[in-house]
Amino acid sequence: EAQVTQNPRYLITVTGKKLTVTCSQNMNHEYMSWYRQDPGLGLRQIYYSMNVEVTDKGDVPEGYKVSRKEKRNFPLILESPSPNQTSLYFCASSLSRGNTGELFFGEGSRLTVL
Amino acid sequence: AQKITQTQPGMFVQEKEAVTLDCTYDTSDPSYGLFWYKQPSSGEMIFLIYQGSYDQQNATEGRYSLNFQKARKSANLVISASQLGDSAMYFCAMRERGGGNKLTFGTGTQLKVEL
Numbered sequence: 001e002a003q004v005t006q007n008p009r010y011l012i013t014v015t016g017k018k019l020t021v022t023c024s025q026n027m028n029h030e031y032m033s034w035y036r037q038d039p040g041l042g043l044r045q046i047y048y049s050m051n052v053e054v055t056d057k058g059d060v061p062e063g064y065k066v067s068r069k070e071k072r073n074f075p076l077i078l079e080s081p082s083p084n085q086t087s088l089y090f091c092a093s094s095l096s097r098g099n100t101g102e103l104f105f106g107e108g109s110r111l112t113v114l
Numbered sequence: 115a116q117k118i119t120q121t122q123p124g125m126f127v128q129e130k131e132a133v134t135l136d137c138t139y140d141t142s143d144p145s146y147g148l149f150w151y152k153q154p155s156s157g158e159m160i161f162l163i164y165q166g167s168y169d170q171q172n173a174t175e176g177r178y179s180l181n182f183q184k185a186r187k188s189a190n191l192v193i194s195a196s197q198l199g200d201s202a203m204y205f206c207a208m209r210e211r212g213g214g215n216k217l218t219f220g221t222g223t224q225l226k227v228e229l
Contacts, residue, residue, distance in 0.1 A: 031215050042118075042205060042219035050215070058216065088157060094215065101147060103209070103217050105159040 002027045006091050006106035013081055014114050021076045021109050023091030029104070031094045032074040036060065036087040037108075043090065049074055081113040117141065118206055120220035127196045128228055134181070135191040135223045137206030145211035148189040150180065153203040153222075162204075165189060196227045 004025045013019055025032065033048035035058075045058030049068040063085055065077040074093075078085060091106040119138045127133040139148065150162040165173045165180045173180045181190040193200055206220045 033216070035217075035219075040221060042221045043207075043217075044219075045216050048216065090159060092217070101209075102149070102161055102164060105151075105161075108157045108159070110157070 002104070004091055004093055004104050004106035006089070006109045008109060009107060010110050012112045012114065015082055016080050019078050019081060019111075021078075021089055021091075021111070023074045023076065023106060024072050025074075025091075025093040025104070026072065027093060027104065028071065029093035029095055030071070032068070033058065033092050033103075034064070034066065034074070034076045035090045035092065037090065038087050046076070046089075078111075081111075083113045085111065086113045087111060116220075117218045118208055118220035120206055120223050122223045123221075124224045124226070126226050126228060127193075129198060130195055132192060132194045133196055133225065135193070135204050135206075135225065137189045137191065137220060139187050139189060139206075139208050141187075141208065141210055143210040143212045147209045148180070148182070149207045149209070149217065150178070150189075150191045151205045151207065152200075153205065155202070159205075163191070193225075198227050198229070201225060201227045 007022045030051045034046040035043040037043045044060045046064050047066040049055045089109045092103045094103045146167045148165045152160040163173050163175045163178045163180050165182045172182050177194045179192045203222045203224050205222045207217045209217045
C-alpha cells in the first residue's frame with residue numbers, strides 16, 4: 001500500500017530536549033516536505049527536499065533541521081524544542097519538480113513542548 | 115497578499131443539502147493545481163479533489179465538485195447531499211509550477227452538518 005509514515009504520532013516533551021520526527025514514503029517520490037499546522041493559520045511549509053541531499057527552507061524553518069540521505073526518508077529534527085513549536089506536523093511527498101499534482105500526506109504527528 | 119483565501123471560518127448545513135465552500139487564489143504562474151483537502155477531528159489530511167489550471171472542465175469526484183472560475187480566480191468546493199460524516203475542516207490549497215512544488219494552504223473552513 002502506497003503511504004507516508006510518520007513517527008511518533010503523539011509526543012510530549014520538555015523545552016530543550018532534542019527530538020526527531022521520522023518520515024518515510026514507499027512511492028519512490030523525489031519530493032518530500034514538512035508542514036506545521038496551527039489554529040487559524042492553516043498549514044505552513046517548514047522545509048522541503050527535491051531529491052537526495054537537496055533540501056531547502058520553506059516559510060517557517062526557524063528552529064528546525066532536516067536531512068535527506070536516502071530517497072525514502074526525510075526526518076525533521078528539533079535540536080532545542082521550545083513551547084512555540086507545539087503543533088501538528090505533517091510530512092508529505094510527491095513526484096518531482098514542476099509537478100502540480102497531488103501531495104501525499106502522512107497521518108500527522110502531534111507535538112507538545114512543555 | 116494571501117495566495118489562498120478562504121473567507122468562511124465556519125459553515126453549517128443541514129443533512130442532505132448541498133453546500134459551497136469558497137476559495138479564491140492569487141498567482142501569476144500560468145501552470146498551477148488547485149486542491150481541496152478534508153481534515154476530520156482525527157487529524158489526517160484526506161485528499162478530495164484536484165483541478166489543473168489548464169483543465170477545461172470542472173473536476174468532479176463523487177459528491178464533490180470544484181467550481182473553477184479561472185478569470186475570477188476562484189475554486190469553490192461544492193458538496194452535494196451532505197452527510198453527518200462530512201463534518202470536518204476543509205482546506206483549499208494551490209501548487210504552482212514555479213513555486214518549488216510547495217502546496218500553499220488557506221486557513222480552512224470548519225463545516226458542521228446538522229440533522
